Amino acid sequence: MPLATLPAATSGDRTGTARHYLMCRPEFFAVTYAINPWMDPDQGADTAQAVRQWEELRAAYERLGHKVSLIDPVDGLPDMVFAANGALVVDGRVYGAKFTHAERTAEGPAYLRWFADRSFETMEPTHTNEGEGDFLTLDDVVLAGTGFRTDVAAHVEAQEFVGRPVVTLRLIDPRFYHLDTALFPLDGHNVAYYPGAFSEGSRNVLRRMFPDAVIATEEDAAVLGLNAVSDGANVVINAEATGLSRELERLGYNVVRVELSELRKAGGGPKCCTLEIREATGA
Numbered sequence: 001m002p003l004a005t006l007p008a009a010t011s012g013d014r015t016g017t018a019r020h021y022l023m024c025r026p027e028f029f030a031v032t033y034a035i036n037p038w039m040d041p042d043q044g045a046d047t048a049q050a051v052r053q054w055e056e057l058r059a060a061y062e063r064l065g066h067k068v069s070l071i072d073p074v075d076g077l078p079d080m081v082f083a084a085n086g087a088l089v090v091d092g093r094v095y096g097a098k099f100t101h102a103e104r105t106a107e108g109p110a111y112l113r114w115f116a117d118r119s120f121e122t123m124e125p126t127h128t129n130e131g132e133g134d135f136l137t138l139d140d141v142v143l144a145g146t147g148f149r150t151d152v153a154a155h156v157e158a159q160e161f162v163g164r165p166v167v168t169l170r171l172i173d174p175r176f177y178h179l180d181t182a183l184f185p186l187d188g189h190n191v192a193y194y195p196g197a198f199s200e201g202s203r204n205v206l207r208r209m210f211p212d213a214v215i216a217t218e219e220d221a222a223v224l225g226l227n228a229v230s231d232g233a234n235v236v237i238n239a240e241a242t243g244l245s246r247e248l249e250r251l252g253y254n255v256v257r258v259e260l261s262e263l264r265k266a267g268g269g270p271k272c273c274t275l276e277i278r279e280a281t282g283a
């Protein structure tokens with residue numbers, strides 16, 4: 001059944017669309033290894049606090065009228081909470097993830113199985129890719145990051161499978177190791193991004209494609225403010241991204257601030273916890 005159109009955000013005349021998200025409760029969340037500059041196993045993380053913060057995120061989506069489905073967490077996979085990395089789903093077609101680091105390898109098949117069990121059309125990837133961490137879907141194009149995790153060969157493979165043009169963007173700053181740390185779609189046609197995370201060529205591509213983009217500061221990017229989730233009217237964003245939040249409000253978005261400081265210790269924010277299930281429209 002198609003999801004309904006959300007009412008316009010109260011602070012503007014933008015109209016959001018209800019979404020279907022897959023999330024994974026962080027019952028086994030921990031920082032026991034370091035595969036990005038945000039992670040410090042000596043500092044660790046508080047699992048109970050991570051669960052509380054994650055529950056707030058889930059509740060925020062449900063309050064906005066979105067549907068949330070859950071995948072069971074697996075003991076021994078502490079990063080599985082970052083559901084965005086589990087796959088790319090476009091028009092009901094699920095392109096599986098193949099992780100860069102051995103610590104996360106088992107997550108790929110676990111996510112793909114969830115979709116196969118529910119009769120989605122799935123594809124096992126040949127090439128390394130970290131799902132929606134590096135693939136961000138707009139109406140007519142999929143933006144795809146490379147440089148740290150996802151191979152360009154996976155961009156080509158994904159394009160063939162989902163049938164939307166895939167545009168490669170090169171990431172150059174290790175703090176912003178996935179595309180979803182440096183850019184998020186505001187709606188089907190526009191984005192917000194931090195230019196310093198991209199190579200010069202990719203910055204030029206973004207300028208050309210999105211002349212009306214919202215440009216974020218390094219300060220907001222450095223608290224993972226761009227790891228945000230928008231339905232076109234409501235933007236769920238890390239509370240610490242104060243400048244970007246104010247700018248989005250000025251532009252008429254309803255900004256929903258969430259506190260995910262515990263998950264940031266593993267390098268994740270709201271978007272990382274959220275895999276969008278874009279079902280087949282029949283079109």
Ligand SMILES: CN(C)C(=N)NCCC[C@H](N)C(=O)O
Pocket residue numbers: 035036039079082084085104132133177178180181227266267268269271272
């Ligand atoms: C916003 N990002 C980067 C994500 N989409 N996922 C977070 C993954 C964190 C995990 N420790 C890792 O380094 O893979």
